[in-house]
Amino acid sequence: MKRTDIVDLRSDTVTRPTPAMLEAMMRAEVGDDVLGDDPTVLALQNKVAQLLGKEAGLFVPSGTMANQIAVRAHTEAGDEIILEADGHTFLFETGALAGVCGVQAQLLPGKRGLLTADQIERGIRGGDYHLPPTKLIILENTHNQGGGTVQPLSLVQEIRGVALRHGIAMHMDGARLWNACVASGKSPKEYASQFESVSVCLSKGLGAPVGSCIAGTKAFIARARRFRKMFGGGMRQSGILAAAGIYALDHHYERLKEDHENAKYFARELSHIKNVQIDINDVETNLVYFGVEGRTPKWVEEQLHERGVWLFAERPNEVRAVTHLDVDRAGLDRALETIRTIVR
Numbered sequence: 582m583k584r585t586d587i588v589d590l591r592s593d594t595v596t597r598p599t600p601a602m603l604e605a606m607m608r609a610e611v612g613d614d615v616l617g618d619d620p621t622v623l624a625l626q627n628k629v630a631q632l633l634g635k636e637a638g639l640f641v642p643s644g645t646m647a648n649q650i651a652v653r654a655h656t657e658a659g660d661e662i663i664l665e666a667d668g669h670t671f672l673f674e675t676g677a678l679a680g681v682c683g684v685q686a687q688l689l690p691g692k693r694g695l696l697t698a699d700q701i702e703r704g705i706r707g708g709d710y711h712l713p714p715t716k717l718i719i720l721e722n723t724h725n726q727g728g729g730t731v732q733p734l735s736l737v738q739e740i741r742g743v744a745l746r747h748g749i750a751m752h753m754d755g756a757r758l759w760n761a762c763v764a765s766g767k768s769p770k771e772y773a774s775q776f777e778s779v780s781v782c783l784s785k786g787l788g789a790p791v792g793s794c795i796a797g798t799k800a801f802i803a804r805a806r807r808f809r810k811m812f813g814g815g816m817r818q819s820g821i822l823a824a825a826g827i828y829a830l831d832h833h834y835e836r837l838k839e840d841h842e843n844a845k846y847f848a849r850e851l852s853h854i855k856n857v858q859i860d861i862n863d864v865e866t867n868l869v870y871f872g873v874e875g876r877t878p879k880w881v882e883e884q885l886h887e888r889g890v891w892l893f894a895e896r897p898n899e900v901r902a903v904t905h906l907d908v909d910r911a912g913l914d915r916a917l918e919t920i921r922t923i924v925r
């Protein structure tokens with residue numbers, strides 16, 4: 582099967598750079614970013630910091646590194662951090678919280694990835710020196726395993742109140758913050774103002790080939806820059822990559838709403854297929870989770886893969902399909918037809 586015949590719904594990371602993006606990359610003015618003089622990296626970092634209303638930004642190779650640098654910069658070994666039990670930082674970052682940062686995670690079960698302020702407040706420890714001090718709260722927005730769930734700004738503000746009362750920092754894993762903003766109508770700044778640090782991905786819905794950014798105060802980013810180097814994330818002529826990120830922010834942000842409309846369309850059509858289990862109200866952004874009655878997610882993944890429709894078995898009873906820049910309605914219709922065939 583030709584690559585172009587495959588409908589790839591595994592993730593919004595699978596997009597390839599457009600010709601215009603490649604051109605922007607080729608034209609990028611570069612320097613040596615470890616030495617701090619790559620003008621395109623500096624421009625991207627400023628742009629992201631401004632978008633998020635923060636003093637400074639830092640370009641890093643991946644979302645995982647962005648989150649782990651932030652955790653490392655906020656904590657010391659033996660500290661405790663609070664996050665949702667299915668949070669990416671805990672579940673999908675290869676144990677880096679323990680292995681790299683030396684922190685312990687207190688996991689709280691959320692509803693579709695959302696924690697309440699009360700729940701978090703009950704989890705906060707401190708005082709007695711037998712206890713690990715709680716130093717950081719991480720919220721994921723949108724929440725991946727939760728279903729692409731948008732954190733309501735009012736909920737984030739309530740949690741912020743708790744954090745301030747207890748003197749605990751907050752980090753947002755905003756790999757898909759852009760999706761949360763497009764879906765909710767809130768600005769990146771409104772969300773970011775509730776957090777000491779924010780990580781965002783350029784290589785998911787925005788369609789850049791590589792890269793994430795962290796934003797925070799100047800002092801925090803100076804500390805983060807040291808850990809970026811320590812973790813092996815200092816890059817040299819990375820302006821070539823940063824140029825793709827700038828292009829993506831300028832040209833691919835508004836269109837995220839198309840991904841959301843496509844996800845809703847896909848979910849609606851799926852809900853009409855006999856034996857497909859889905860709640861279309863759960864589809865808030867670009868992630869669509871669904872199950873097939875009497876079939877394991879692995880079976881669904883394999884059957885579809887053979888027929889050129891790629892997605893992942895992600896939950897115990899469900900597979901996940903993700904809409905993005907490189908999949909259109911025609912592709913989704915092809916995927917739907919294939920799903921109808923295998924569930925028949």
Ligand SMILES: *Cc1c(COP(=O)(O)O)cnc(C)c1O
Pocket residue numbers: 642643644645646648669670721723724725754756757782793
């Ligand atoms: C994808 C993702 C990340 C990090 O991704 P990388 O693959 O390391 O770039 C972090 N958090 C969430 C919620 C994600 O979906």
